Amino acid sequence: xxxxxxxxxxxxxxxxxxxxxxxxxxxxxxxxxxxxxxxxxxxxxxxxxxxxxxxxxxxxxxxxxxxxxxxxxxxxxxxxxxxxxxxxxxxxxxxxxxxxxxxxxxxxxxx
Numbered sequence: 001x002x003x004x005x006x007x008x009x010x011x012x013x014x015x016x017x018x019x020x021x022x023x024x025x026x027x028x029x030x031x032x033x034x035x036x037x038x039x040x041x042x043x044x045x046x047x048x049x050x051x052x053x054x055x056x057x058x059x060x061x062x063x064x065x066x067x068x069x070x071x072x073x074x075x076x077x078x079x080x081x082x083x084x085x086x087x088x089x090x091x092x093x094x095x096x097x098x099x100x101x102x103x104x105x106x107x108x109x110x111x
Contacts, residue, residue: 016094
């Protein structure tokens with residue numbers, strides 16, 4: 001498993017922000033509203049996966065880096081700092097996750 005550094009996570013966020021400006025204003029505005037300073041949260045579902053980088057929050061959902069898959073996905077949290085529902089699926093880029101989330105919101109779902 002590749003462990004990402006804060007510098008790598010921040011570089012990924014910067015690349016996503018550049019890509020989001022190309023997607024459209026709505027996607028960029030959503031990102032600006034949900035993003036948080038990257039921080040490591042724990043997850044207890046999979047003992048072989050350590051802390052995960054969380055970069056955005058929306059309600060009780062958190063956008064985290066799935067280090068095993070090398071991509072990003074939404075999970076759930078009940079307690080700040082702990083991902084309670086960690087999912088294996090992952091999109092390669094933050095901007096794809098944000099675009100899918102906005103599409104889900106537009107169509108009455110969560111994205």
